[in-house]
Amino acid sequence: MSHGKFITLEGVDGAGKSSHVEWIAERLRAQGHTLVVTREPGGTPLGEKLRDLLLSESMHLETETLLMFAARREHLAQLIVPALARGDWVLSDRFTDASFAYQGGGRGLAGQRISELENWVQQGLQPDMTFFFDLPVEIARQRLTASTANPDRFEKEDVAFFNRVRKAYQNRAEAFENRIKVIDSSKSIEQIRVILGKCLLSI
């Protein structure tokens, strides 16, 4: 049975993920793939409701993590797994690396806890390729402030939080160097597209 590829985009808020989603999607369509473009938390009607809660309500750290994985379970069941089984490709703005980075690195939840949920919910399914948009947190903050009128619950966190998130992403990029491609997001959008284009040819 043909099986599509699963690509995810990661990085701190303001790193440039959303700026590249449509360009990557167009590039893959040009390569002949049918593409499903989605995001986390969210991607399904229920997941988008959970997203609204997650981005606005304060809650216990474990509640936050469980809701992220509840939304992910639904996302996998309703959208990701069926698409890949049809042979479509899936491009998601954030996935489980973000749980390790934000709930793990940023908020201090034990990685083991997150791994347990990852194993439960994903049953071994992992992205085929992940782009980690990396840049100094101060630059990401400046870009975000310039483009966002109403920051959400995560975007309101301080620089120290985002430095922990970034460090956790960097650690994962080292641990999974075959899957996670580190993109220097301080470069221009045009320069980044050249790098992304090369990576996409190798997948």
Ligand SMILES: Nc1ncnc2c1ncn2[C@@H]1O[C@H](COP(=O)(O)OP(=O)(O)OP(=O)(O)O)[C@@H](O)[C@H]1O
């Ligand atoms: N390489 C770049 N050079 C300069 N500005 C950029 C670059 N990439 C993105 N930006 C700008 O930075 C801002 C944040 O980018 P974007 O919304 O893509 O980030 P994001 O990673 O999706 O953030 P979030 O996690 O909050 O959704 C936007 O205004 C965007 O135009």
Ligand SMILES: [Mg+2]
């Ligand atoms: Mg975005």
